[in-house]
Amino acid sequence: MLRLRSVHSYYSNAHVLKGISLHVRPGELIALIGANGAGKTTTLKTISGLVKARRGEVGFRGADIAGLAPNKIVRQGLSHVPEGRQIFAKMTVWANLELGGYLLRDREDVVQVAFNYGLFTGAFGLHYGAEQIGASVVPSSVGNTRRQVRILKDYRTTTLVCTPSYALRIAEVIKQMGVDPKILALKQGLFGGEPWGEEVRQAIEERLYIKAYDNYGLSEVMGPGVAGECPNRAGMHVAEDHFITEIIDPDTGEVLQNGTTGELVLTTVTKEAFPVIRFRTGDLASLDDSPCPCGRTLARISRISGRCDDIIIVKGVNIYPGAVGPILEAVTGVAPVYQLVVGLENDQDFLGIRIEVSEAMFFDKMERQRAMVDRLRKKVRDTLGITPRIWLVEAGSIRQDEETAPMVVDRRGGPEAS
Ligand SMILES: [Zn+2]
Numbered sequence: 001m002l003r004l005r006s007v008h009s010y011y012s013n014a015h016v017l018k019g020i021s022l023h024v025r026p027g028e029l030i031a032l033i034g035a036n037g038a039g040k041t042t043t044l045k046t047i048s049g050l051v052k053a054r055r056g057e058v059g060f061r062g063a064d065i066a067g068l069a070p071n072k073i074v075r076q077g078l079s080h081v082p083e084g085r086q087i088f089a090k091m092t093v094w095a096n097l098e099l100g101g102y103l104l105r106d107r108e109d110v111v112q113v114a115f116n117y118g119l120f121t122g123a124f125g126l127h128y129g130a131e132q133i134g135a136s137v138v139p140s141s142v143g144n145t146r147r148q149v150r151i152l153k154d155y156r157t158t159t160l161v162c163t164p165s166y167a168l169r170i171a172e173v174i175k176q177m178g179v180d181p182k183i184l185a186l187k188q189g190l191f192g193g194e195p196w197g198e199e200v201r202q203a204i205e206e207r208l209y210i211k212a213y214d215n216y217g218l219s220e221v222m223g224p225g226v227a228g229e230c231p232n233r234a235g236m237h238v239a240e241d242h243f244i245t246e247i248i249d250p251d252t253g254e255v256l257q258n259g260t261t262g263e264l265v266l267t268t269v270t271k272e273a274f275p276v277i278r279f280r281t282g283d284l285a286s287l288d289d290s291p292c293p294c295g296r297t298l299a300r301i302s303r304i305s306g307r308c309d310d311i312i313i314v315k316g317v318n319i320y321p322g323a324v325g326p327i328l329e330a331v332t333g334v335a336p337v338y339q340l341v342v343g344l345e346n347d348q349d350f351l352g353i354r355i356e357v358s359e360a361m362f363f364d365k366m367e368r369q370r371a372m373v374d375r376l377r378k379k380v381r382d383t384l385g386i387t388p389r390i391w392l393v394e395a396g397s398i399r400q401d402e403e404t405a406p407m408v409v410d411r412r413g414g415p416e417a418s
Helices: 040-048 070-075 093-100 121-132 145-154 164-176 198-208 321-332 366-384
Strands: 002-011 014-024 053-060 110-113 136-138 159-162 188-191 211-218 223-229 236-238 243-248 262-268 279-285 312-314 317-319 338-345 348-356 389-393 408-410
Touching (some): 002 040, 014 053, 040 053, 040 070, 110 145, 121 159, 121 223, 145 164, 159 164, 164 188, 164 198, 164 348, 188 198, 198 211, 211 236, 312 348, 321 338, 321 348, 321 366, 366 389
Parallel strands (some): 110 136, 110 159, 159 188, 188 211, 338 408, 348 389
Antiparallel strands (some): 002 014, 002 053, 223 236, 262 279, 312 317, 338 348
């Protein structure tokens, strides 16, 4: 893969490398060991083109690269991390090398981040990540979809970052505005923040003419960047130099074999100030450490197939169904019998709450009932940050048998949330 034959290099007149030869084969790790001044750094600089070889050959993947400018050598896929991780000091040498392989191509990317720039880690996480690889970032945030489409056109956005349901909404508005998605520069999208399945992926790809990638992260660990799909899109490679991944049986805590679905548990290796040890994510996934055709050796987690607690995610907001009761009770004054209904309308998530009307809530006047519904809606919005639809239903119409009437009905077609 990399071969040096009798290489001689100089710093002006000082003859530093005197006939170095070495051969690195694919998959091999080679260490150069020597005293200070032996020429280790000069050898690396000669390979990278930072120092010119005056004699000898430097071959990479069969091509002679001696004499090429350093940027052309990087373009061949050969990257070099200086001593002390001087490029991205906070990242490991391995992560620096991986980035080195992408730098030039991704520098041309324009990344439009249509996540909410609030307390949600997705927007800033992917924003700074895109900046790190040298891409231009358009922080369009969420909402005003017609403006999102104009930005897609005017800024020649190549990469869209948002929730999968918002990507479908953008596709819809593109159609309404009479824009042909084929004229856009859009090549790919990084989607997350809510559960989504292969059907949604296919719909996004067909409507926007892009490749849709899944990525995984959680606020408790660092936000996005824990794992992400490669072009093969058969699981998400975990950044294993930063995280140790385990899959456990959520009931017994027993560590499960690769390929078995269980609760994903993460331990941070490099995180400072707020490290977590064996953090139980509550997300269900399986682990695969078989080789990936893309060449990355990092293990992959499957796409998240659901939660092992009863949390549901609506518009990127995590909701514990049991926590909705006290919010409703604060308005109604009694513990209500209720059921959450999650669905899709115009490709957007919505949250509905069915509430049984009890005697204490029974009003003979329609307007008092309407006022109650308004207060409930406002209370839920102020507490959870999401405006629900409220339906008052007859007492006894929501069956409380847990087996047959779950507190949550999820009609989105993705992974069942309960
Ligand atoms: Zn891969």
